[in-house]
Amino acid sequence: MKAFANINPRDLKQAVSELQKPNAVAVGGGSDLLGMVKEHLVEPDVLVHLRGLRGFDQVSAKGEEVTIGGLITLDTLSREPMIRDRYKVLAEAAESVATPQIRNAGTLAGNVNQRPWCWYYRNGFPCFKNGGNRCFSITGENQFHAIFGGGPSFIVHPSDTAPALVALGAKFRIAGHSGERTIPAADFFALPKVNPARENVLAPGEVLVSIHLPKTAHSVRSTYHKVLDREAWTHAVVSAAVVLEMDQAVCNSARVVLGGVAPIPWRLPKVEAMLAGQRITEDVAAKAGEAAVEGANPLAKNGYKIPLTKAVVKRTLLSLA
């Protein structure tokens, strides 16, 4: 790996200031970034290690909001009683990530900001993500690539927690040199047509500090279903994060967000609208599955994601009925 300086900032202010240095990169758990540095996919001059910052690794409830520090490990997050109880979709998403070792090190902010696992990108092909100007998957091995929202890059967003956070209507607090801003999770992620080199709107020198969840009613049911390519340690082939606000057996409102199918967490507004005011029956769930894949645009080798997505949406809904 290329030689780099390591900085352990005292506080957030210093961290943000250090991140303004040329070619500085923020490190959370480092479980993915250090591997990328070894592979020369990232060649930072400065690593700003955030793990020593205090107060950004906890879950706290205040008023109408629950705040989760970006540095909380995925393992801690998945075991947090408040999250398990009221935001099950997020706890399940966090515990579906990778392996116990990675969940012990990897952070929530790191998972949300994780770079794609497209094998062309990870093998150093000169693709959009590596500073090039093409996507090799289009005519290549695209088994795991996007069926929605692709072009010019066809990566799929790798995060399990991101679809859960979008489904929960989370807000992301971002700190940068010029101050802080808070934006809805859905606005954080950006399609390749906006910028094919990146997956979100985080500017250089900015960090995702914390995530804010609206308080949920007890009538909310949520879950995360992930299809893996083996029984552990793969990213989602297809996943679904579903949050339903129920009135007895009737669904008042629904949020359905897919992972593994698009370059961003892929929300399904039409499906959500269909579900509002419905009982989640076998038939309704099946229709939702059909509607979920409307507009899908598969590549040569990922057409199987269409029946798979239908099945995942249907089953995830039924599991909450």
Added chain:
Amino acid sequence: MKTLNTVGHPSSRIDALLRVTGKATYTGDLYVPGMLYARVLRSPHPHARIRSIDLSRAQALPGVKAILTHENCDVIWGSGDTRNKRYLFNNPVRFAGDAVAAVAAVDRHVAEDAIRLIQVDYETLPFVLDPEDALKPGAVEIQPGGNLSPNNRNERQPEVYKRGKIDDGFQAADRVFEDHYTSSHINNAQLEPRVAIAHWDGDHLTVYTPTQGISNCHTEMARDLKIPPEKVRIVCQFMGGGFGNKNQNHDFELMAAMLAKQAGVPVRLEFTRKEDFVSVHGRWPTKQYYKVGVRNDGTLTAIQLRGYSGMGPYRKSSGGIGGIEIYQCPHVERSVYPVYTNMAVSANLRAPDYPQSVFGLESLMDDIAYALQMDPLDFRLKNMTRKFNDQLAYTSIGLEECIRRGAEAMEWKKRFHAPGEGTGIVKRGVGMAMGSFFSNMGRSSAVIDVDSKGMYHVHVGVTDIGTAAKTTMALIAAEELGVPLENINVIWGDTDRCPYSVGESGSRTTTHTGHAVVEAAKDLKRQIAEKGMPQGNGMLTASVNTNPPIPPNVARYSFVAHFAEVEVDTGTGRVRVTKYVAAHDSGRVVNPLTATSQVKGGATMGIGMALHEQLLYDKASGTPLTAGYYHARVMTHLDTPEIEVHWIETEDPYGPFGAKTLGEPTIIPSVAAVANAIYNAIGKRVRDLPITRDKILGVLA
């Protein structure tokens, strides 16, 4: 079968405590004072001529001590190719991952920086990945003389085996079935990474290396470096697996030795995990075209196979497509084309010729049984081998018992059903397959000393690649000497301290070296009977070289039948192995504890090969996409079912106490058993490995 005192009883490994407490020193744990660290620069291109290499920037980097390229190193790696001259550094480079240069420097980081400063001017050449494409007219020539690798008689002809007359066999058939199958390149994926430390003391070379055979490595290092064998010492005290890709000597050992020579200090050369996947070797990918004739009563009349094995650009191993010998059949014709391609090198991986081939053969046999409305189990019982190639009597054969006992444990009669039967979304099915593996006897040696305290020091040249070979040798010695296991001290893994031993490949260690231990123990017992136990500082020593013959009119084989039950989710294409039964005839089982582990390991590798493992290539660039544990989808614990192991202990007149081979048979039928279970579950056949979700959803669509 007569019960023995030590052999046949479950015993923990004699080094178990060292291994589990981290006290065992693997090669990667060794540091020699003053040593340098070395890294390798590899070709990004699948086929390219090197016009020039500019080392000036690398040489100028402080801390760089030695650099090797094809321009200053003409060492031929003899074991790297049995047909062509394969240098340590080749020009042209013939696969993405072929070595271009090696650098030794004061630390890892300087060595890594240095290889990135080497500027190579490549002229890229056309490349070919598919073995059939490589044989087409106009395909780029990868090795001089063409892409069909020469056969054993050095002819540019496929390897052909024939018996009977294949046309007569098809004439005699009521029905003829034809189908074709493909299998992927699979990496050995052993846990221990590749690292060698080479140290010259004058003209005397010591190499610490994870090798499957210190003796082979020893003679081959001497051969390739053109130095007398007595000037070479190979040490491997603890070994973390190889599954066939640490047989013989390897390029990394030669590179370490040459760098150490150039630098004048010891050198430690390390491969990354990715290099291990791409640049060493894996199982050869195959394309198999079968045609089988059968009578309506299920009797086989003809088996024909035309097969292609992609060997990568260097011919390290057979490229065989085996397994037909498991069937009794009067007319057989098998033509196998080992072909050069620009993919990663293919060579030995646990039962090299078999699991991919048995997948093809047993898939078709299953289809035939179903087409004839026979239970696939009965079809195998009817057609299974009785004599090797219908000619030679087996020294022992428990195949029928393997099938019957395995079927019973699987509750075959209860679980078996018509293909695809059942109405639920999640479908269950069972499948089985069978196999055999050569269990010859051969050359090895052992030395046993006894001292006045009654300790027996057993010197054997084994390294123990995970099979518990050291423990096996101790058990065999204790049994034959009639002493408790605590009185046995095994000395292993060092060519300065151990006699020749056969390499730990071909599942031969128990039979070959175990037999030598038996003979040495017998000799020592004779000496003790004659002279009495040694007194004071006295020692008695027995030293044997053995090469027991097997009569030419018999064949010695191990046999196996595996049974899998799977659940296939027809909505998501997910396959789970829910029950697995392995029944093995390996003669007498020396240590049931570690033998059971062997079976579990082999079956696990086979399940991975059936369901998700592969080294996938980008066709446009000719470069691999799935190197490493993550992308290659190697098995995890959660993928591994409970594996039930049954021993069919036949009495065999040869081998130590009648032991036959075991390590490799464990993977042979596993891929096919899973594939056949998937077919039974969903009633659709996937003929290309691995049987991934996209293929399952594809055939169900």
